[in-house]
Amino acid sequence: MQDKVFVREITPRAQDYSQWYVDVATRAELMDYSPVKGCMVFRPYGFGIWERIQGALDPKFKATGHANAYFPLFIPESFLKKEAEHFAGFVPEVAWVTHGGGEELAERLAIRPTSEAMICHMYARWIQSWRDLPMLLNQWCNVVRWEKATRPFLRTTEFLWQEGHTCHATEEEAERETLQMLDIYRETFEEDLALAVVPGRKTEAEKFAGALRTYTVEALMSDGKALQAGTSHNLGQFFARVFDILYLDRDGQQKHVWQTSWGVSTRLIGALIMVHGDDRGLVLPPRVAPLQAVIVPIAPQRQRQEVLEAVRQLHADLAGRFRVKLDDREEHSPGWKFNEWEMRGVPVRIELGPRDLAAGRVVMVRRDDGAREEVALAEVARRLAELLDEVQAALRRKAWTFTEQHTRIVGDSSSFRSTLEECRGLLVAGWCGDAGCEARVKADTGATIRCLPLAGAKTPVAEACREAAGAPCVHCGRRGGQVVVFGRAY
Amino acid sequence: MQDKVFVREITPRAQDYSQWYVDVATRAELMDYSPVKGCMVFRPYGFGIWERIQGALDPKFKATGHANAYFPLFIPESFLKKEAEHFAGFVPEVAWVTHGGGEELAERLAIRPTSEAMICHMYARWIQSWRDLPMLLNQWCNVVRWEKATRPFLRTTEFLWQEGHTCHATEEEAERETLQMLDIYRETFEEDLALAVVPGRKTEAEKFAGALRTYTVEALMSDGKALQAGTSHNLGQFFARVFDILYLDRDGQQKHVWQTSWGVSTRLIGALIMVHGDDRGLVLPPRVAPLQAVIVPIAPQRQRQEVLEAVRQLHADLAGRFRVKLDDREEHSPGWKFNEWEMRGVPVRIELGPRDLAAGRVVMVRRDDGAREEVALAEVARRLAELLDEVQAALRRKAWTFTEQHTRIVGDSSSFRSTLEECRGLLVAGWCGDAGCEARVKADTGATIRCLPLAGAKTPVAEACREAAGAPCVHCGRRGGQVVVFGRAY
Numbered sequence: 001m002q003d004k005v006f007v008r009e010i011t012p013r014a015q016d017y018s019q020w021y022v023d024v025a026t027r028a029e030l031m032d033y034s035p036v037k038g039c040m041v042f043r044p045y046g047f048g049i050w051e052r053i054q055g056a057l058d059p060k061f062k063a064t065g066h067a068n069a070y071f072p073l074f075i076p077e078s079f080l081k082k083e084a085e086h087f088a089g090f091v092p093e094v095a096w097v098t099h100g101g102g103e104e105l106a107e108r109l110a111i112r113p114t115s116e117a118m119i120c121h122m123y124a125r126w127i128q129s130w131r132d133l134p135m136l137l138n139q140w141c142n143v144v145r146w147e148k149a150t151r152p153f154l155r156t157t158e159f160l161w162q163e164g165h166t167c168h169a170t171e172e173e174a175e176r177e178t179l180q181m182l183d184i185y186r187e188t189f190e191e192d193l194a195l196a197v198v199p200g201r202k203t204e205a206e207k208f209a210g211a212l213r214t215y216t217v218e219a220l221m222s223d224g225k226a227l228q229a230g231t232s233h234n235l236g237q238f239f240a241r242v243f244d245i246l247y248l249d250r251d252g253q254q255k256h257v258w259q260t261s262w263g264v265s266t267r268l269i270g271a272l273i274m275v276h277g278d279d280r281g282l283v284l285p286p287r288v289a290p291l292q293a294v295i296v297p298i299a300p301q302r303q304r305q306e307v308l309e310a311v312r313q314l315h316a317d318l319a320g321r322f323r324v325k326l327d328d329r330e331e332h333s334p335g336w337k338f339n340e341w342e343m344r345g346v347p348v349r350i351e352l353g354p355r356d357l358a359a360g361r362v363v364m365v366r367r368d369d370g371a372r373e374e375v376a377l378a379e380v381a382r383r384l385a386e387l388l389d390e391v392q393a394a395l396r397r398k399a400w401t402f403t404e405q406h407t408r409i410v411g412d413s414s415s416f417r418s419t420l421e422e423c424r425g426l427l428v429a430g431w432c433g434d435a436g437c438e439a440r441v442k443a444d445t446g447a448t449i450r451c452l453p454l455a456g457a458k459t460p461v462a463e464a465c466r467e468a469a470g471a472p473c474v475h476c477g478r479r480g481g482q483v484v485v486f487g488r489a490y
Numbered sequence: 491m492q493d494k495v496f497v498r499e500i501t502p503r504a505q506d507y508s509q510w511y512v513d514v515a516t517r518a519e520l521m522d523y524s525p526v527k528g529c530m531v532f533r534p535y536g537f538g539i540w541e542r543i544q545g546a547l548d549p550k551f552k553a554t555g556h557a558n559a560y561f562p563l564f565i566p567e568s569f570l571k572k573e574a575e576h577f578a579g580f581v582p583e584v585a586w587v588t589h590g591g592g593e594e595l596a597e598r599l600a601i602r603p604t605s606e607a608m609i610c611h612m613y614a615r616w617i618q619s620w621r622d623l624p625m626l627l628n629q630w631c632n633v634v635r636w637e638k639a640t641r642p643f644l645r646t647t648e649f650l651w652q653e654g655h656t657c658h659a660t661e662e663e664a665e666r667e668t669l670q671m672l673d674i675y676r677e678t679f680e681e682d683l684a685l686a687v688v689p690g691r692k693t694e695a696e697k698f699a700g701a702l703r704t705y706t707v708e709a710l711m712s713d714g715k716a717l718q719a720g721t722s723h724n725l726g727q728f729f730a731r732v733f734d735i736l737y738l739d740r741d742g743q744q745k746h747v748w749q750t751s752w753g754v755s756t757r758l759i760g761a762l763i764m765v766h767g768d769d770r771g772l773v774l775p776p777r778v779a780p781l782q783a784v785i786v787p788i789a790p791q792r793q794r795q796e797v798l799e800a801v802r803q804l805h806a807d808l809a810g811r812f813r814v815k816l817d818d819r820e821e822h823s824p825g826w827k828f829n830e831w832e833m834r835g836v837p838v839r840i841e842l843g844p845r846d847l848a849a850g851r852v853v854m855v856r857r858d859d860g861a862r863e864e865v866a867l868a869e870v871a872r873r874l875a876e877l878l879d880e881v882q883a884a885l886r887r888k889a890w891t892f893t894e895q896h897t898r899i900v901g902d903s904s905s906f907r908s909t910l911e912e913c914r915g916l917l918v919a920g921w922c923g924d925a926g927c928e929a930r931v932k933a934d935t936g937a938t939i940r941c942l943p944l945a946g947a948k949t950p951v952a953e954a955c956r957e958a959a960g961a962p963c964v965h966c967g968r969r970g971g972q973v974v975v976f977g978r979a980y
Binding site for chain 1: 522524525526529530531532533534537538540541557558559560561562563564565566569581582583584585586587588589590591592598599601608611612615616621627631632634636637638647648650819821
């Protein structure tokens with residue numbers, strides 16, 4: 001039957017994880033490939049998730065005093081070159097506009113891979129005095145980084161993101177801002193995306209090109225790889241010096257501002273697929289699901305009218321409070337629809353057939369664990385609200401447990417590789433702080449230091465970190481270093 | 491004093507309208523120039539207006555069944571070339587990416603000037619059967635059209651817009667959609683932007699490259715020029731044929747879909763400046779104003795604490811219901827602040843000084859007409875809500891009256907030019923339908939046919955149109971044509 005066709009279309013994770021991922025992304029109609037290499041189309045169902053993520057983050061940005069703005073797509077080459085380290089980090093990935101309006105341009109223009117250069121130029125014009133600080137801006141936009149190997153959502157030539165850019169009078173204030181935005185990310189990832197995350201600091205080798213310190217929120221995917229889900233950079237005064245962003249302080253002195261930048265992108269949709277999805281397809285947390293519930297009538301020809309009337313009434317009752325769809329298509333069987341909406345990850349399915357109607361009830365089925373329950377028609381709205389909360393919480397717990405169970409402490413380099421293979425997840429280990437040791441582990445095992453976890457953060461690796469406290473460097477054996485989290489990364 | 495400095499910074503409209511426009515746009519901090527020719531920065535105050543416009547339109551798009559999606563920025567040259575007429579219309583304005591990832595590209599990529607070519611390519615993949623129709627998508631994005639002469643918001647190389655793209659089974663349905671979206675624009679322009687508008691059809695000469703019919707909403711600016719504020723195109727089957735967008739109809743036949751596209755852009759912010767602004771600066775309709783009211787304390791040193799406490803309490807009371815700012819900066823005088831917020835177009839100013847505090851009242855001042863009134867502290871929220879509605883309605887009426895008063899009927903070509911100079915606005919006239927007559931008038935007078943007004947629409951030119959019904963062609967004198975609206979355009 002059609003049911004089976006659908007299920008068969010998704011490659012099992014154990015067979016080929018990458019293919020499973022692509023199957024889910026395309027079959028669930030989150031995205032499609034475009035005719036431009038490395039660029040994808042965000043279909044409404046995928047873009048709807050992004051709209052929910054925006055809807056969760058944007059009010060938090062505004063509540064913390066940030067305003068949205070919009071800066072040009074094009075950055076003159078000379079601007080990008082001003083900050084040498086930053087430029088070196090991005091130039092291999094830049095797309096260049098060389099012609100416009102039928103003429104060759106005098107200076108070629110980069111399509112923004114990130115907007116520090118442009119925004120810092122403007123900040124230098126806008127900021128004069130300490131009264132102009134802090135300056136707290138954000139933009140939601142597209143950026144382009146030319147990629148050789150691309151994967152839907154995770155690594156595409158063009159992607160969507162937000163980039164916050166702020167200026168402050170003091171280093172302390174910039175650091176506070178950097179950590180505040182990291183914490184907004186962490187909170188949103190946990191509460192809205194139901195992810196289990198590890199916030200921490202990046203090493204020098206892994207930090208953003210041009211930053212003083214980069215903080216990250218890392219999340220473990222179900223294949224055992226870590227994903228950098230969001231980053232927040234304390235830029236120090238690097239860009240301020242290059243772009244001459246000066247302010248007249250209260251003491252009459254001209255001083256360089258202290259800056260931050262921070263961003264999350266549509267790769268978060270990739271994280272949702274990989275953390276929550278299963279072999280039947282997508283599983284979406286209710287808070288970011290474009291559809292929270294789908295109503296499927298089971299309507300044999302004879303009782304068709306009564307059943308359809310009942311589900312239409314139910315849909316009308318729920319539509320004001322929930323994102324709910326009535327699937328009353330005639331060309332598909334209920335079984336086919338069950339499979340389709342499961343594959344598309346809708347958190348709750350509501351079934352209503354003639355016997356349910358007679359009994360004045362519906363059947364509600366959770367996508368995450370398949371649990372079924374009968375609910376009186378009059379109680380559906382109340383129970384659905386509860387169920388969505390329960391599903392949201394269950395997904396979060398599951399992600400937490402998964403991460404906890406796939407975290408190991410490793411004491412020395414001889415067992416590093418085997419422990420990594422065995423746990424298929426994160427390794428907690430001591431590190432002396434030497435970039436050479438870090439590079440050596442990477443070369444030997446493919447694992448990088450995902451982060452130096454923030455002290456005191458409640459995370460699924462916190463217990464392992466406590467246990468490993470004081471451990472010698474996993475590569476050289478020196479003591480006196482820190483505990484870090486290793487993993488293979490996307 | 492500083493007051494005067496501010497007022498003097500804006501060039502009077504009568505002296506130099508273009509300079510006035512730029513002064514308002516920059517001084518009110520709506521935008522700034524960027525280092526990239528023709529590209530501007532949307533500062534938070536300007537972008538905030540765009541967010542309000544999005545907030546007004548997007549729910550209407552969704553309520554009429556449209557979903558948001560996102561398509562690639564890049565369009566391969568071969569795609570753009572597929573529809574020859576469309577390509578010819580846009581290619582002089584295209585920016586080309588020729589290099590990416592350190593290499594020259596095999597095929598150069600256009601930065602989208604509009605997305606028909608890309609979206610139609612995807613539609614051909616997604617649409618198979620009549621069950622897939624209608625397909626109703628929209629995207630909010632940036633587009634690039636290389637412009638020689640640019641003006642903030644009105645004509646910039648990069649701008650922000652939304653572009654809706656739909657596919658339908660029948661021509662009638664596509665036409666209905668085209669007009670529905672036009673009407674959503676009209677309604678939003680009138681109700682939220684407080685514009686007086688003339689919806690109508692474009693002539694063949696003025697229509698969108700590749701469209702069957704283009705509809706427009708035209709608005710008269712205060713310098714007498716008309717602005718095309720939004721357009722809605724019935725694309726017929728032109729793109730469907732070129733991109734092979736076929737569906738299997740109920741009758742078993744493969745048929746081409748019927749399409750529409752429609753868009754409004756950030757040029758609407760330019761319309762707001764020009765329709766409502768005055769020599770003191772910006773005047774914003776409350777519904778799209780990033781700030782609806784500003785509270786300015788008048789606090790002599792002795793009573794500073796009491797006054798500040800009172801305004802802070804007032805601000806806290808209002809902040810949940812209104813977009814309100816408390817300007818308690820110490821470095822500026824109340825008079826300076828009055829001028830600044832007037833210049834920035836905040837609809838209502840609330841003043842509170844020691845005598846007001848003693849009397850338990852505030853003074854509220856309207857930006858649009860300067861009217862002042864005393865309002866009891868306990869009544870401020872109620873009265874502010876009313877006042878904002880009154881200001882919104884007054885701006886709309888004013889725009890309507892202005893357009894009505896700057897509309898004339900013209901009977902023959904000999905008086906065309908002088909009537910246009912005299913009325914500084916729109917001319918209503920007969921037109922035989924001949925493109926030659928249209929071109930001749932344009933060449934002689936600089937005026938183009940802004941639109942063939944929709945029959946029965948309630949507009950500020952409707953009475954003139956009724957009066958002119960049956961008039962002979964203003965150029966050749968032939969009878970049997972239509973009544974059209976001429977104007978000089980942005």
